[in-house]
Amino acid sequence: MRLFSTLVAAPGLAAASSILFQGGTIIAFDNATESLRVIRGGSVLVTDDRITKVSESAISVSKGTEVVDITGKILAPGQINTHFHGWQTAFKTLGSNTSLVEYFNRYGEYAAADLFSAEDVYLSQLAGVLESVNGGVTTILDHAHHTWSNDTSEAGWKASIDSGARVFWGYTFHNITTREPNFLVDEQLANFRALASNPKYKGHPAEISIAYDGFANGNVAEIRAIMDLAQELDIPVITSHHVEGPWPLPNNPELLLSLGLLNSTIPFVLSHASFITPRGMELLREHNHYISITPESEFHYGHTHPTSHLIQDQATIGVDTHFTFSSDILTQTRMWMQTARRTLYAEVLNRSEIPVNNPMSVNQAFLMATRNGGLSLRRNDLGIIAEGAKADLVLWDATSSPSLLGWNDPVAAILLHASVGDIEAVLVDGKWLKKKGKLVMKGYYKEFKEKFLASAERIQNRLVATLAVVPAVGEEWINGLLIGQATEVDAKRGAGTGYGTTFWLRMGRRVES
Numbered sequence: 115m116r117l118f119s120t121l122v123a124a125p126g127l128a129a130a131s132s133i134l135f136q137g138g139t140i141i142a143f144d145n146a147t148e149s150l151r152v153i154r155g156g157s158v159l160v161t162d163d164r165i166t167k168v169s170e171s172a173i174s175v176s177k178g179t180e181v182v183d184i185t186g187k188i189l190a191p192g193q194i195n196t197h198f199h200g201w202q203t204a205f206k207t208l209g210s211n212t213s214l215v216e217y218f219n220r221y222g223e224y225a226a227a228d229l230f231s232a233e234d235v236y237l238s239q240l241a242g243v244l245e246s247v248n249g250g251v252t253t254i255l256d257h258a259h260h261t262w263s264n265d266t267s268e269a270g271w272k273a274s275i276d277s278g279a280r281v282f283w284g285y286t287f288h289n290i291t292t293r294e295p296n297f298l299v300d301e302q303l304a305n306f307r308a309l310a311s312n313p314k315y316k317g318h319p320a321e322i323s324i325a326y327d328g329f330a331n332g333n334v335a336e337i338r339a340i341m342d343l344a345q346e347l348d349i350p351v352i353t354s355h356h357v358e359g360p361w362p363l364p365n366n367p368e369l370l371l372s373l374g375l376l377n378s379t380i381p382f383v384l385s386h387a388s389f390i391t392p393r394g395m396e397l398l399r400e401h402n403h404y405i406s407i408t409p410e411s412e413f414h415y416g417h418t419h420p421t422s423h424l425i426q427d428q429a430t431i432g433v434d435t436h437f438t439f440s441s442d443i444l445t446q447t448r449m450w451m452q453t454a455r456r457t458l459y460a461e462v463l464n465r466s467e468i469p470v471n472n473p474m475s476v477n478q479a480f481l482m483a484t485r486n487g488g489l490s491l492r493r494n495d496l497g498i499i500a501e502g503a504k505a506d507l508v509l510w511d512a513t514s515s516p517s518l519l520g521w522n523d524p525v526a527a528i529l530l531h532a533s534v535g536d537i538e539a540v541l542v543d544g545k546w547l548k549k550k551g552k553l554v555m556k557g558y559y560k561e562f563k564e565k566f567l568a569s570a571e572r573i574q575n576r577l578v579a580t581l582a583v584v585p586a587v588g589e590e591w592i593n594g595l596l597i598g599q600a601t602e603v604d605a606k607r608g609a610g611t612g613y614g615t616t617f618w619l620r621m622g623r624r625v626e627s
């Protein structure tokens with residue numbers, strides 16, 4: 115397997131380094147007040163992997179420091195995506211009109227297990243992480259359910275390391291019987307131990323973590339084995355899908371409490387947490403665990419989020435299945451903030467009153483996209499610009515695009531006016547992963563791109579050729595509820611609705627080599 119390490123691609127940067135950003139607007143964090151602190155015309159010094167100085171004025175530095183003039187630009191902390199499945203990049207655009215029922219049968223961890231070789235997983239995972247980095251995400255909590263064999267597991271872990279990003283790669287424990295040979299949790303425990311203990315996979319920003327949806331299955335011995343291993347190997351985080359109401363993944367705080375796990379020293383991040391109850395919220399606060407709200411996904415698949423706006427103090431922002439929509443946290447955060455606003459405004463209208471204030475600020479949304487992500491991992495040094503914090507930074511070019519002319523508040527400029535195209539540079543752990551608007555892969559990007567495209571085409575063709583049947587209206591679903599029909603939109607004047615066909619017909623194109 116040809117590896118495309120961004121770290122290998124930039125060998126000169128491995129040595130001790132210092133970088134000074136000066137002259138621009140900095141969205142720093144004030145430890146004392148725990149709030150954003152905007153500095154104009156300030157400086158940030160990065161030494162190796164950390165921010166070593168944040169100043170309101172110029173800093174004098176020794177020779178050998180790389181000095182970056184950021185006049186007119188905005189230096190912000192990198193965004194944190196707390197829910198992702200990087201391996202699914204190869205399906206891009208196939209799921210534009212998909213539903214969760216269809217997703218499980220065609221694109222999910224069990225259905226798709228047989229479509230990917232280890233190399234396919236490597237390429238698809240790396241593509242997903244690079245896409246995120248390009249869009250300003252520096253930390254990802256990946257629910258990596260491409261653990262279908264020792265080889266596919268190792269491939270996704272290697273890709274996460276090679277990306278150079280801070281990927282908390284959540285090895286997923288699940289019984290895979292949709293691929294030969296079967297791959298069951300017992301063997302996965304051994305595989306996980308081998309990967310986590312391998313010295314060759316240390317010394318990068320990526321950290322091996324755990325994803326597990328089996329709490330609700332009640333196999334206490336299996337849960338015990340996973341938790342014991344997590345404690346023994348000092349795993350930084352455990353993530354689990356929690357989608358309730360009519361949906362079938364009740365890995366909720368109440369359940370974790372009953373299993374005696376909520377007081378664990380390892381943080382849990384519960385993704386979606388749709389329909390989380392008041393008691394569940396109380397438990398998260400008491401034991402300091404977080405949820406990952408993935409707004410676009412929860413709209414796209416219909417999870418909805420009737421109660422999530424009530425637990426934003428223990429909430430972060432995530433992406434989920436980025437082959438169906440955007441992978442940047444900026445878009446997600448923008449959607450979420452306006453959704454929360456709508457929900458809270460509606461309560462006032464419902465009382466026949468007129469709201470005087472705006473219920474959610476851009477600062478709050480910005481913190482959810484950055485600082486809260488760090489806190490969900492119990493990392494005080496992620497998602498902020500402060501002395502001592504990790505140097506995970508995004509430089510926004512706020513001087514070029516017409517959308518950004520005239521900005522005053524940098525937080526509002528980013529959250530409401532910028533697009534990912536305005537991201538000029540990205541650093542993780544003090545290393546450039548994007549610079550002058552381009553990913554730092556030197557000569558490797560073209561070769562990587564061609565390999566990924568060939569792999570994605572193969573996978574897409576196979577998926578379409580062996581298209582799985584989806585349950586019909588009136589049939590029973592996996593959780594015993596009936597399959598129903600959503601009212602389809604009519605977006606066309608006169609006859610027809612404009613729903614159209616998707617562009618799957620283009621399949622079969624060949625990648626030029």
Ligand SMILES: *[C@@H]1O[C@H](CO)[C@@H](O)[C@H](O)[C@H]1NC(C)=O
Pocket residue numbers: 211212213216615616618
């Ligand atoms: C979306 O479109 C594709 C291609 O036409 C089709 O196979 C698929 O079933 C559609 N999905 C849904 C949920 O309608």
Ligand SMILES: *[C@@H]1O[C@H](CO)[C@@H](O)[C@H](O)[C@H]1NC(C)=O
Pocket residue numbers: 264301304305308
């Ligand atoms: C997978 O890795 C584990 C741990 O090294 C090992 O015990 C197991 O035999 C491996 N499985 C295969 C099929 O090689």
Ligand SMILES: *[C@@H]1O[C@H](CO)[C@@H](O)[C@H](O)[C@H]1NC(C)=O
Pocket residue numbers: 287288289298299327328331333336
């Ligand atoms: C995995 O399979 C074992 C039996 O082989 C079963 O006891 C366990 O509950 C299963 N785990 C999950 C998460 O489904």
Ligand SMILES: *[C@@H]1O[C@H](CO)[C@@H](O)[C@H](O)[C@H]1NC(C)=O
Pocket residue numbers: 374375377378379
């Ligand atoms: C958590 O609570 C359970 C049940 O009350 C207890 O058995 C366990 O020792 C506690 N664990 C920690 C880390 O405090």
Ligand SMILES: *[C@@H]1O[C@H](CO)[C@@H](O)[C@H](O)[C@H]1NC(C)=O
Pocket residue numbers: 460461464465
């Ligand atoms: C509107 O108010 C009614 C009763 O006053 C309540 O039952 C309902 O849940 C409210 N709806 C919303 C969206 O707040």
Ligand SMILES: *[C@@H]1O[C@H](CO)[C@@H](O)[C@H](O)[C@H]1NC(C)=O
Pocket residue numbers: 145494495500501502503
């Ligand atoms: C701010 O918080 C970070 C993270 O805890 C810490 O590393 C750093 O020392 C603090 N900085 C100051 C100036 O207190």
